Amino acid sequence: MKFLVCVKQVPGSNNVQVDPVTGVLKRSGIQSKMNPYDLYSLEAALSLAERYEGSVQTITMGPPQAKAVIVETICMGAESGTVLSDRKFAGADVLATAYTISQGIEKTGEFDIIFCGKQTTDGDTAQVGAELSEYLGLPNVSNVISIEEIKDGKVYLTAALDDKNVKMSVKMPCLISVDGDINSPRLPSYKVKQTVTDDMVRFLSFDDFDDKNPNNYGLNGSATQVERIFPPEKNAEKQEIKGTSAEQSQALFELISAKKII
Amino acid sequence: MGELLVKNQLITPKKADELIKLCPFGAISYNGSEVSISSACKMCKLCVKKSGGLVEYVEDQEKHVDKDLWKGICVYVDQREGNIHKVTYELLGKAKELAKVINHPVYALVIGSNMNEGINKLLYYGVDKVFVYDDPALADFRIEPYTAAFCDFIEKIKPSSIMLGATNLGRQLAPRVAARMKSGLTADCTVLEMKDNTDLVQIRPAFGGNIMAQIISPNTRPQFCTVRYKVFAEPKPSDTPSGEIVKMEVTSKMCASAIEVLSTQNKPSDIDISEADIVVAIGRGAMSEAMRNAAAELAGLLGGVVACTRPLAEANIFDAKHQIGLSGRTVKPKFIICLGISGAVQFTAGMKSSDCIVAINSDKNAQIFDVAHYGIVGDVNEIVPMLIEKIKGADKNV
Structure with missing residues (x-):
């Protein structure tokens, strides 16, 4: 049984602001971490691998520094991992990102289940997993809240579909995106970290891919374009309630009364 | 490019x-x-x-698409077992607005089984045509058949823009269909506008909501976007039905799937903060046990629910279902009071369209005051208990 987990390196904080005068992005520090939602999908894969004597590989796309998240996955129990990195991948939207990862996976091997996290904390779109499954031609299920068992080439699982929980079986190979809090992710082992060698992390770039049309990657391969970015609008009509706590609570009480809430 | x-x-x-x-x-x-x-x-x-x-x-050389070949604003009808999710009506209201700018028709796309009752409801929301894929094999949501039917519709009808509710279902279906069409998809749009050249202007919070991004898909059609429930207002249904129902052929090839649905269970009915009219929201500045109790008491007195920010959900002080914001729920209550919430935009993105926003925070520079209609720079630990006493006192006087 072979499992692959897609992970992403995200900024340590989302504390980005736009200077309203110059329109310049103000970013405080560029510390990075593994997307927290990926910890759950990695844990799901690792525990299945333990149960069914399988192996776990991981894959990411990003700048060369993204190697750090692959190393982290190895410290948690993955066997090896791949970093997809090339300047040609820069500026990719969901479509181009999913396509690039699909090309990378095809060069990485064949897997029974590909795991994705629910979403990332920087993009927050929760779309890459489903688009990736389309490019790989695999069935996909999102919001998986439990994985019961693997039997006869099928994985039995439960997915949250808004107000319903749906139990289903999915023929492998398949792609699943797991919800947060499906499990309690294990901690990385620092003992393992000492033993991580360079050959455990593989780098693939544009030149390694089958599809060598640069128009399918990065900004060129993106269907969406960001026309502009701007700071969120502020509320124009606002009122400040001043005074002592007693005065403020009285004003608030009057407001609530006036609004006919009580 | x-x-x-x-x-x-x-x-x-x-x-x-x-x-x-x-x-x-x-x-x-x-x-x-x-x-x-x-x-x-x-x-x-x-x-x-x-x-x-x-x-x-x-x-680089631009890719070109003949935009005149693509006509119509389409809303995907989000349904489970024939029950239409309300986000569908909200989107139909917005679709009508957008279609008016470019004089396009409004379409609704139904994929499901035994949908007659639901389809008739749609005719009260100003649709020009309702396209229906109705087959027992489409009763349960499974990604491959739904994608196949959706793409069949797109190839035959060629709509210019497609809107889906950002439900769990919509969030799976939209990317799968968009990838097959090799077209652009923007998640969780909070503002939609239409350009004269039929480009859909999609505005969404980015970087966890700290900035807003305006996005277009200028070279591909159809343009896809998802919108969360309660971002747009639900239009009033008209008195008389209008619009044409178009039955679409469902082929056996369309229905092939590697997924088998074994059973479906209703989730235990929890308090749904996105349905509440009154919300008492607490953040890190009000996370003490005393304040949490006070917030619960206040919510009880006001007939509302308690909600929280992301850090409180992540610390497991509250269940994630109570979390407001980009990674939580979107709420649009008549009245929301924010206690000790700094107001990171990933939070405010989930509540800023509330009718009346009150914020209490000891930091006069807190971002929450940017969205609040009534700002109170003060100590929640004093003000809230006093407010509770006043409300209780008023009750006694009545």
Whole structure:
């Protein structure tokens, strides 16, 4: 049984602001971490691998520094991992990102289940997993809240579909995106970290891919374009309630009364 | 569509240093002779604007799509077992607005089984045509058949824009269909506008909501977007039905799937904060046990529910179902009171369209005051208990 987990390196904080005068992005520090939602999908894969004597590989796309998240996955129990990195991948939207990862996976091997996290904390779109499954031609299920068992080439699982929980079986190979809090992710082992060698992390770039049309990657391969970015609008009509706590609570009480809430 | 070109012949170590500082993503590096841009580049083009010509943006040939061939604003009808999710009506209201700008028809796309009752409801929301894929094999949501039916519809009808509710279902279906169509998809739009050339202007919070991004898909059709429940207002249904129902053929090939649905269970009915009219929201500045109890008491007195910010959900003080914001629920109550909430935009994105927003925070610079209609710079630990006493007192007087 072979499992692959897609992970992403995200900024340590989302504390980005736009200077309203110059329109310049103000970013405080560029510390990075593994997307927290990926910890759950990695844990799901690792525990299945333990149960069914399988192996776990991981894959990411990003700048060369993204190697750090692959190393982290190895410290948690993955066997090896791949970093997809090339300047040609820069500026990719969901479509181009999913396509690039699909090309990378095809060069990485064949897997029974590909795991994705629910979403990332920087993009927050929760779309890459489903688009990736389309490019790989695999069935996909999102919001998986439990994985019961693997039997006869099928994985039995439960997915949250808004107000319903749906139990289903999915023929492998398949792609699943797991919800947060499906499990309690294990901690990385620092003992393992000492033993991580360079050959455990593989780098693939544009030149390694089958599809060598640069128009399918990065900004060129993106269907969406960001026309502009701007700071969120502020509320124009606002009122400040001043005074002592007693005065403020009285004003608030009057407001609530006036609004006919009580 | 293009790439960045660094004019390395003009680079000096000092200029390289300035260039590196310009990039908010740390994508620019210098090896002593050449400046290079790594794949961390997000193509924000700040380096082009601010480097005084050291970095140039080279346009590639644009891909073109004949936009006249694509007509209509389509809303995907989000349904489970025939029950239509209310986000569908909200989207139909917005679709009508957008279609008016470019004089396009409004379409609704139904994929399911035994949908007659639901379809008739749709006719009260100003649709021009309702396209229906109705087959027992489509009773349960399974990704491959739904995608196949959806793409069949797109190939036959060629709608210009497609809107889906950002439900768990919509969030799976939209990307799968968009990828097959090799077209653009924007998640969780909070504002939608239409250009005269039929480009859909999609505005959404980015970077966890700290900035807003305006996005278009200028070279592909159809343009896809998802919108969360309660972002747009639900229109009033008309008195008389209108619009044409078009039955579409469902083929057995369409229905092939590797997924078998074994059983479906209703989730235990929890308090749904997105349905509440009154919300008492608490953040890190009000997370003490005493304040949590006070918030619960206040919510009880006001007939509302308690909600929280992301840190409180992540610390497991509250269940994630109570979390407001980009990674939680969107709420649009008549009245929301925010206690000790700093107001990161990833939070406010989930509540800023509330009718009346009150915020209490001890920090006068807290961002929450930017969205609040009534701002109170003060101590929640004093004000809230006093307010509770006053409400209780008023009750006694009645």
